[in-house]
Amino acid sequence: xxxxxxxxxxxxxxxxxxxxxxxxxxxxxxxxxxxxxxxxxxxxxxxxxxxxxxxxxxxxxxxxxxxxxxxxxxxxxxxxxxxxxxxxxxxxxxxxxxxxxxxxxxxxxxxxx
Amino acid sequence: xxxxxxxxxxxxxxxxxxxxxxxxxxxxxxxxxxxxxxxxxxxxxxxxxxxxxxxxxxxxxxxxxxxxxxxxxxxxxxxxxxxxxxxxxxxxxxxxxxxxxxxxxxxxxxxx
Numbered sequence: 001x002x003x004x005x006x007x008x009x010x011x012x013x014x015x016x017x018x019x020x021x022x023x024x025x026x027x028x029x030x031x032x033x034x035x036x037x038x039x040x041x042x043x044x045x046x047x048x049x050x051x052x053x054x055x056x057x058x059x060x061x062x063x064x065x066x067x068x069x070x071x072x073x074x075x076x077x078x079x080x081x082x083x084x085x086x087x088x089x090x091x092x093x094x095x096x097x098x099x100x101x102x103x104x105x106x107x108x109x110x111x112x113x
Numbered sequence: 114x115x116x117x118x119x120x121x122x123x124x125x126x127x128x129x130x131x132x133x134x135x136x137x138x139x140x141x142x143x144x145x146x147x148x149x150x151x152x153x154x155x156x157x158x159x160x161x162x163x164x165x166x167x168x169x170x171x172x173x174x175x176x177x178x179x180x181x182x183x184x185x186x187x188x189x190x191x192x193x194x195x196x197x198x199x200x201x202x203x204x205x206x207x208x209x210x211x212x213x214x215x216x217x218x219x220x221x222x223x224x225x
Contacts (some may be wrong), residue, residue: 042201042217090156090157097211099164099211100205101147102159106155
């Protein structure tokens with residue numbers, strides 16, 4: 001099993017460009033998450049999807065949008081990238097919201113110049 | 114604001130010793146507690162979860178939870194250089210917002 005797969009692994013964007021980070025899980029999990037990790041800041045939740053068809057804001061949603069395309073896939077979109085969005089992005093999934101025993105993808109390292 | 118505090122370290126221990134990692138949390142309604150291991154440049158990996166007071170053992174790892182004192186700890190027995198990583202504590206609150214809050218992690222170095 002691949003678990004949680006993210007694409008791309010690395011990306012460089014210019015300020016103002018848009019892009020979509022893709023995430024897919026093959027564990028038949030109901031809940032999916034997008035986190036960003038910055039040095040000294042820890043993991044911060046951007047958006048999550050408790051189940052197919054639902055999405056909710058996390059701690060730092062500004063500048064992002066998400067789509068839960070189906071049970072397997074949860075994408076994160078940056079509409080107009082800013083240097084402050086330079087970060088490592090992790091997608092994660094869990095069988096259910098409670099308890100949120102999360103399995104993480106390998107991450108996307110995004111640089112906005 | 115729910116807070117999860119960890120000493121950033123690094124915590125340095127010799128090979129074969131017991132490494133003790135600590136985490137405190139502010140939300141008394143927290144019900145679920147997790148320890149993740151993150152190697153440099155890699156993604157977090159769930160290694161332990163604990164939901165009730167007391168100890169939970171899994172191989173060389175023991176998680177300890179004390180809800181009255183609002184702390185959770187991770188003990189690693191017979192530490193190996195391969196245990197060198199950052200350990201993230203995560204805490205979630207059942208019955209409402211289940212989404213876990215992560216601490217900033219403790220860096221562990223196990224030297225031969």
